[in-house]
Amino acid sequence: MRDNDLREATHRKVLKKHHTEADTLVLDELGVWTGSGRIDIAVVNGKLHGFELKSAKDNLDRLEKQAEQYSSVFDHVTLVVADNHLVEAIELVPDWWGVKKAVEGERGGIRITTERRDRKNPAVDPYRLAQLLWKDEVIDILDQLGGFRGFKSKPRKHLWELLAANVELDQLRSMVRETLKSRTDWRAGSQQ
Numbered sequence: 704m705r706d707n708d709l710r711e712a713t714h715r716k717v718l719k720k721h722h723t724e725a726d727t728l729v730l731d732e733l734g735v736w737t738g739s740g741r742i743d744i745a746v747v748n749g750k751l752h753g754f755e756l757k758s759a760k761d762n763l764d765r766l767e768k769q770a771e772q773y774s775s776v777f778d779h780v781t782l783v784v785a786d787n788h789l790v791e792a793i794e795l796v797p798d799w800w801g802v803k804k805a806v807e808g809e810r811g812g813i814r815i816t817t818e819r820r821d822r823k824n825p826a827v828d829p830y831r832l833a834q835l836l837w838k839d840e841v842i843d844i845l846d847q848l849g850g851f852r853g854f855k856s857k858p859r860k861h862l863w864e865l866l867a868a869n870v871e872l873d874q875l876r877s878m879v880r881e882t883l884k885s886r887t888d889w890r891a892g893s894q895q
Contacts (some may be wrong), residue, residue: 704758704759704760704785704805704807704813705758705760706756706758706760706761708758708807708811708813709756709757709758709783709785709805709813710731710743710744710756712805712813712815713744713754713756713783713805713815714729714744716813716815717754717781717783717803717815718744718746718754721746721748724748726748726884727746727747727748728745728746728747728748728883728884729744729745729746729747730744730745730746730747730883731743731744733745733753733835735772735773735775735776735831735834735835736772736775736776736831736834737834739772740768740769740772740773742754742755742769742773742777742780743755743756744756745777747880747883747884748880748884749880750778750779750876750880751776751777751778751779751876751879751880751883752777752778752779752780752781752821753773753776753777753779753780753781754780754781754782754783755769755773755780755781755782755783756783756784757782757783757784757785757788757792758785758805759785759786759787759788759807761785761788763788763791763792763795766792766795766796767795770795770796770797770800772831774797774800774824774826775826775827775828775831775832776827776828776831776832776834776835777824777827778823778824778827778876779801779821779822779823779824780796780799780800780801780821780824781800781801781802781803781821782796782800782801782802782803783803783805783815784802784803784804784805785804785805785806785807786804786805786806789802789804789818793818793819798819799821799822799823799824799825800819800821801817801819801820801821801822802817802818802819803815803816803817803818804816804817804818827872827876829867829868829870829872829875830863830864830867832867832872832875832876832879833863833864833866833867833875833879834863835879835883836863836866836879836882837886838859838862840882840886841859841862841863841865841866842854842855842862844866844878844882845862845865845866848869848870851865851869
């Protein structure tokens with residue numbers, strides 16, 4: 704089972720309904736923490752749901768760091784993992800993460816079953832969430848909120864801090880989701 708096989712199976716079997724929903728954006732390779740991390744698939748609709756994929760050929764060396772990064776940003780996270788990594792992988796991710804097991808059949812098909820259902824993230828970091836937005840998007844949001852002065856020339860870090868500190872988390876979640884869904888200039892191949 705290769706990475707591309709697992710990605711295709713996840714899109715086709717786990718995310719099939721999301722691909723037909725008008726108000727849902729499905730992205731491959733969404734960067735987090737200003738690009739130092741990149742989740743395999745992100746689903747953006749009424750929540751921000753990340754899917755991390757670990758095929759049989761992958762190793763789990765980066766999974767703890769990835770779990771830290773994704774847990775600071777996503778409302779829900781699901782790990783889709785090849786059966787050879789299942790036991791070790793479950794130990795490396797938070798207990799609110801969903802876990803799906805991927806097994807390759809004799810004829811090359813991949814069967815995906817739920818080992819643990821995902822639950823809502825208890826601790827999204829507002830600053831890390833704000834980092835999903837581009838500088839011009841944060842400026843537009845701060846403009847709409849009003850009451851801020853002299854911020855347009857500030858560096859991105861300052862703008863993310865300002866947004867995270869002045870917007871209630873649920874409102875920020877909604878703003879980030881809507882901004883991502885309305886973004887039109889994604890890099891080629893990322894949007895499904």
